Amino acid sequence: MRVGDVNGEPSIVEDASRFAAVIYPSHWRRPPLIADVRLRWAISLGVVLYLVVGIGAVEVNWGRLSEGWERGLRFLGGFAQPDFVSRWDDIREGLLESLTMTLTATVVGVMISIPVGIGAARNIATSPVYLACRALIALSRSLQEIIVAILFVAMVGFGPLAGFLTLAFATIGFLAKLLAEDIEDIDAAQVEAIRATGAGWWQVLDYGIRSQVTPRLIGLSLYRLDINFRESAVIGIVGAGGVGATLNTALDRYEYDSAAAILILIIAIVLVTEYVSGWVRARVQ
Amino acid sequence: MLRLESLTKRYRTGDLALSAVSLEIPAGQVVGLIGPSGAGKSTLIRCVNRLVEPTSGRIWLGDLEVTRLGRGGLRRARRRMGMIFQEYALVERLTVMENLLSGRLGYVSFWRSLARRFPPDDIRNAFRLLDRVGLMEHADKRADALSGGQRQRVGIARALAQDPDILLVDEPTASLDPKTSRQIMRLLREVCAEQGLAAIVNIHDVVLAQQFMIRIVGLRAGVVVYDGPPDGLTPEVLTEIYGEEDWTGTGEQTDVDRSAPPGLPDTDELVGAL
Amino acid sequence: MAIRQTPEGPIWRKRTGLASVALWCGWLALVLLFVVAWEAMTRNQIWAFVWDAPEQAADLIDRMVPPRWSYMDQLWAPLWDTINIATLGTLMAILLAVPVAFMAARNTTPSVLFVRPVAIFIIVASRSVNALIWALLLVAILGPGLLAGIIAIALRSIGFIGKLLYEAIEEIDPRQVEAVRATGAGPAQVLDFGIVPQIMPAFAGITLFRWDINIRESTVLGLVGAGGIGLQLKASVDGLAWPQVTLIFIVILATVILSEWVSARVRAALT
Numbered sequence: 001m002r003v004g005d006v007n008g009e010p011s012i013v014e015d016a017s018r019f020a021a022v023i024y025p026s027h028w029r030r031p032p033l034i035a036d037v038r039l040r041w042a043i044s045l046g047v048v049l050y051l052v053v054g055i056g057a058v059e060v061n062w063g064r065l066s067e068g069w070e071r072g073l074r075f076l077g078g079f080a081q082p083d084f085v086s087r088w089d090d091i092r093e094g095l096l097e098s099l100t101m102t103l104t105a106t107v108v109g110v111m112i113s114i115p116v117g118i119g120a121a122r123n124i125a126t127s128p129v130y131l132a133c134r135a136l137i138a139l140s141r142s143l144q145e146i147i148v149a150i151l152f153v154a155m156v157g158f159g160p161l162a163g164f165l166t167l168a169f170a171t172i173g174f175l176a177k178l179l180a181e182d183i184e185d186i187d188a189a190q191v192e193a194i195r196a197t198g199a200g201w202w203q204v205l206d207y208g209i210r211s212q213v214t215p216r217l218i219g220l221s222l223y224r225l226d227i228n229f230r231e232s233a234v235i236g237i238v239g240a241g242g243v244g245a246t247l248n249t250a251l252d253r254y255e256y257d258s259a260a261a262i263l264i265l266i267i268a269i270v271l272v273t274e275y276v277s278g279w280v281r282a283r284v285q
Numbered sequence: 286m287l288r289l290e291s292l293t294k295r296y297r298t299g300d301l302a303l304s305a306v307s308l309e310i311p312a313g314q315v316v317g318l319i320g321p322s323g324a325g326k327s328t329l330i331r332c333v334n335r336l337v338e339p340t341s342g343r344i345w346l347g348d349l350e351v352t353r354l355g356r357g358g359l360r361r362a363r364r365r366m367g368m369i370f371q372e373y374a375l376v377e378r379l380t381v382m383e384n385l386l387s388g389r390l391g392y393v394s395f396w397r398s399l400a401r402r403f404p405p406d407d408i409r410n411a412f413r414l415l416d417r418v419g420l421m422e423h424a425d426k427r428a429d430a431l432s433g434g435q436r437q438r439v440g441i442a443r444a445l446a447q448d449p450d451i452l453l454v455d456e457p458t459a460s461l462d463p464k465t466s467r468q469i470m471r472l473l474r475e476v477c478a479e480q481g482l483a484a485i486v487n488i489h490d491v492v493l494a495q496q497f498m499i500r501i502v503g504l505r506a507g508v509v510v511y512d513g514p515p516d517g518l519t520p521e522v523l524t525e526i527y528g529e530e531d532w533t534g535t536g537e538q539t540d541v542d543r544s545a546p547p548g549l550p551d552t553d554e555l556v557g558a559l
Numbered sequence: 560m561a562i563r564q565t566p567e568g569p570i571w572r573k574r575t576g577l578a579s580v581a582l583w584c585g586w587l588a589l590v591l592l593f594v595v596a597w598e599a600m601t602r603n604q605i606w607a608f609v610w611d612a613p614e615q616a617a618d619l620i621d622r623m624v625p626p627r628w629s630y631m632d633q634l635w636a637p638l639w640d641t642i643n644i645a646t647l648g649t650l651m652a653i654l655l656a657v658p659v660a661f662m663a664a665r666n667t668t669p670s671v672l673f674v675r676p677v678a679i680f681i682i683v684a685s686r687s688v689n690a691l692i693w694a695l696l697l698v699a700i701l702g703p704g705l706l707a708g709i710i711a712i713a714l715r716s717i718g719f720i721g722k723l724l725y726e727a728i729e730e731i732d733p734r735q736v737e738a739v740r741a742t743g744a745g746p747a748q749v750l751d752f753g754i755v756p757q758i759m760p761a762f763a764g765i766t767l768f769r770w771d772i773n774i775r776e777s778t779v780l781g782l783v784g785a786g787g788i789g790l791q792l793k794a795s796v797d798g799l800a801w802p803q804v805t806l807i808f809i810v811i812l813a814t815v816i817l818s819e820w821v822s823a824r825v826r827a828a829l830t
Binding site: 334360361362363364366367370372374375376377378379383387388389390391392395398399440443447453 | 732735737738740741742745747751752753756757759
Binding site for chain 1: 596597600605608646704705709782
């Protein structure tokens, strides 16, 4: 009987004895990620060179650093004993500004984002509208909040209104883009079915599309509320109101215990909004 | 070779998966483990190398009591037990050769394995096994580039690379088509015969089990209800294992296949050939 | 959904009476909240500034164009610094975030009870504070310069990379890990052969994505003194040198678009 021959069917391997005769390689290397040897070396060399030059460019002032070490410890001490009291009026004012501009900017931003998002969906908008809406979205996305804030402060002056405008503008880029993508991804069959009943453009929008994208729109709006609060803590640095300005002042005055109190409040509010918006999103979707 | 003494496993959920299972498997014997889903087949196999910790009972691998081993001892014992999985369980993003060499992990140091610098003998043996399962030209391919049957062959080769005394095989054909399933079962039988390996093979397909196994153990709700030759699987026995069903077709096919008894190659002769 | 009985016969409504009342109350509360917030926010607003905003804007645009192209000579060095801040900051974040991620993932953490909460806390704290605020703190502590920027970027990125990476680790296929364990491999070997290959694509994608975001963020870190092109931006804004501001905006925009393109290309090549 032939080796490995079970039930008379031919085996995968005819003759096991041939394995004894073959000499197998005793060396194996994993195939490299980049096949071309020269390219591989060039890239490795480039990376090493960059690290040397890049790290070399970082000037470290050791004297300043040892001084900083002491300040860092004082700052950590501030965290251990945050001072909510002595600057409480400033802190309350800053937080109130942050919260109010977060809320108003999100509401207004969402209201503008809905038509812009619909206009930026390729499957329902006409070509000129599509291009205009997409251009607005691209503009809003490529400009960072802080840069927009600088411009708005220059236009309407210091204060939370500039912050409100900044956040509302940033909300459009975020929300309208995701809304447009959602509308482009909807189930075409459902829209088809509504259209087949003889519904007009607005009716199709209401029955075929709104029902499909609303839960996600609510979820995204809440998520943006979250992001807007975080951003509102930052844009105060350039004068657009909010708790960021308070923090900046506290640090300028070396009041680390007040600064720590502000940071703790920011983190706490971020956690609460994140938790609440996560909870609501889970219920809506 | 392998001895289980009243092995019991109760999961934290309270489910009793194995209830006092005692089994003895002599060296070189290939045992098919059949039973309905949830009968405890997978748990039994995973208890043997303690991927699942048994609740009570003992496991002996030769003179070694596996159930009493510490971490290091368990790792050394696992080297002697090659495992083959239902969904192949290859590391998909590693090359075929790396998957094969991973069978040697219990033998080499961490730094050697990290640098992928395995001893020359291990590599030579890995190539031999790769050739044995017919995948020589696929050594540098990534595992996820292979077909199901090819992946299972890599899985077998990985288990063999451990240089084991026993194979623990968990539903090797469940994800394969009938033809590939037969090829894989035959390959398993061949390699067990060539190297004198014992094996426990969990298998869903009764016909396949009858064709390729010399001993069948039937498990139902964690209890051994049958232990004997394949032709003892009468409709009554199958009803005992799986529950009420018309088993007559299964029995007839068994008779046809059994008329040419599975050629069990002479083990000594083969070992000599290797 | 509800059917209401009226003298004219049953009327179908989408919601029951109570549900629609609740919904109305919700909307009403939102509107009220908005009005109250708006009032509070604009209490100290001097509206005269707002009414002439269009003129201000026109005036601003007038002063901003044309950009002062010759200023470019002074921007190359800060631009190089900006890229260094982003890249070195990302590298530093990787070194710190990878262990944190492994400690935070349920299936690799040494202890669900003690180590995991600490790792999760690190991730949450890092994520809730914007890079610019980290920079503000670090400049106060370390003094102005690249180092503060690099550390600020790193501190913010730990949370981002750590969170996405630990989620990727929790999603790996446990059977592949089990198979490696069954060969008798030690814990470090299981990590090397069973887990790392599975998370490599996610890891590469996450870090490149974060690098791209970091380029964007590092362009403005200079506003608080943490080095890079933002320093020039601040100097120009403070000195009302608007043509220079325009040029800096253009450079920032180009850098951001370029880095986005590079990161998208490399990510596509890797997967």
